[in-house]
Amino acid sequence: MNVDELDAGDVVVRIAYASINYKDALTARGKAKIAMKFPLVVGIDLAGVVEESSDARFSKGDEVIVHSFGLGAEHDGGYAEVGRFPADWVIPLPKGLSLFEASALGVAGNTAAWAIDLMELNGLAPQKGKVLVNGATGGVASIAIDILAQRGYHVVAMSGKASQADYLKSLGAKDVIGRADVPERQRPLEDPQWAGAMDSVGGAQLGWLIRRMRRDGVIAAFGNASGAAFDGNVLPFILRGVRLLGVNVNNPYETMARLWQRLATDLRPKHLDHIARRIRFDQLEGAFDDLLAAKVTGRQVVDFSL
Ligand SMILES: NC(=O)c1ccc[n+]([C@@H]2O[C@H](COP(=O)([O-])OP(=O)(O)OC[C@H]3O[C@@H](n4cnc5c(N)ncnc54)[C@H](OP(=O)(O)O)[C@@H]3O)[C@@H](O)[C@H]2O)c1
Structure with a gap:
């Protein structure tokens, strides 16, 4: 052309x-x-x-x-x-x-920045507890791990790639866990584990995450790498105050430009x-x-x- x-x-x-x-x-x-x-x-x-x-x-x-x-x-x-x-x-x-x-960084970086911006606006802070990043070796997730670790969060990386634990730790993840098998029989609430979660994967994994959040836990849902539909119930929301945030990177120009400024300064990844x-x-x-x-x-x- x-x-x-x-x-x-x-x-x-x-x-x-x-x-x-x-x-x-x-x-x-x-x-x-x-x-x-x-x-x-x-x-x-x-x-x-x-x-x-x-x-x-x-x-x-x-x-x-x-x-x-x-x-x-x-x-x-x-x-x-x-x-x-x-x-x-x-x-x-x-x-x-x-x-x-x-x-x-590209769209992946802007998405990670927007998700973290929204999560912190909704109460997430390092002292609240661990943050899980799902689909951890992916583009958005890798950048998110780096940024979160630098902000003082205890990051738990969840990945389908067992061989990439060293890579994930080099970005700042404190713990690396394999992708959890979502059980067929689901309890409406599971043991509360995470104060925050970033999810690239969607599908059944997202339903599972929602049931494992701590009181006032904040989830940023931005991806559907493994599927769209998930099963859920209201108990995590009404008994634990779980906050499920939708993330769409296609923001107005001013928001995108503000996030780029943050990516160059206080949200700048190191790796x-x-x-x-x-x-x-x-x-x-x-x-x-x-x-x-x-x-x-x-x-x-x-x-x-x-
Ligand atoms: N909402 C928005 O505005 C927005 C913006 C950007 C991206 N996204 C979405 O966010 C997701 C991640 O984007 P990305 O660019 O970071 O993609 P990516 O680099 O391909 O990362 C996706 C990661 O998800 C994990 N995964 C789990 N199940 C998978 C499956 N069945 N097939 C493929 N990957 C699977 C893999 O990580 P592990 O092997 O480590 O588990 C993979 O590396 C995508 O769904 C994308 O469309 C949304």
């Missing part, structure tokens, strides 16, 4: 990096109805340098991030050397982050170089399949200079 064939916008960006998110793999493999047009450049986030802008807020050479607003679904996304976007979607790269770090690895554009196909098969640890970023 040439630039004129890309979707309309005020800002043309030379894309340096674009990350691979679960949603990208679903789109590319036709596993969910995400693509709203065809052909579509997939890729729900990107970081790069402005090449041309008809909007006064941006000039040639500015380093920027773009994600959400239907990117990679309704509007051509990040898996291309050049993209064109409405200026209202373009976020200036915050001071303190490199373009690679911004892409390593992005360890969490994210660079791949070539021609490795995308394999990367999608690996992600859907839960074989990937951390984040994968397409580096257009490779």
Whole structure:
């Protein structure tokens, strides 16, 4: 495609990096109805340098991030050397982050930051108790573990990948547990264990988590990697005051920009170089399949200079 064939916008960006998110793999493999047009450049986030802008807020050479607003679904996304976007979607790269770090964070980082922001607004604090992170080796979860550990939380990582315990501990998890088998016969309340929980997995696992939260425990539910439907009952909510928070990263621009500022400062992960690895554009196909098969640890970023 040439630039004129890309979707309309005020800002043309030379894309340096674009990350691979679960949603990208679903789109590319036709596993969910995400693509709203065809052909579509997939890729729900990107970081790069402005090449041309008809909007006064941006000039040639500015380093920027773009994600959400239907990117990679309704509007051509990040898996291309050049993209064109409405200026209202373009976020200036915050001071303190490199373009690679911004892409390593990408939608996953913004989701982790939003979930933690919401959980703390709803009463979560390190002294309240342990925080469980489910689907722990995933992109959002890896970043969340790093951020939570730095904020002083006792993080328990729950993963289907027994072999990755050292990786999870290197990010700051204090304990690593295998994915729990959810029993067929369920009690309405189980032994209370966690003050907080972040869930990428959904399905029966989420139902199980809700029943194990402590008094006033806070859950951020943001994913459905293993399914959507779960069984539940009201007792955790009315007897323990459990708070189930829905997390959707597609926030208004001001919220996204505020979260990017936090990711560059007080929510800045320490281990992005360890969490994210660079791949070539021609490795995308394999990367999608690996992600859907839960074989990937951390984040994968397409580096257009490779
Ligand atoms: N709500 C939002 O706005 C928002 C934003 C971003 C992402 N998400 C969602 O959050 C979830 C995580 O996204 P991500 O980009 O971090 O994905 P990811 O890197 O693929 O991580 C997903 C992790 O979930 C675990 N998992 C458990 N059961 C699985 C299964 N049956 N298939 C695949 N993985 C399974 C795996 O971790 P272990 O092997 O360690 O258990 C896997 O690494 C996805 O559902 C995604 O769509 C939502």
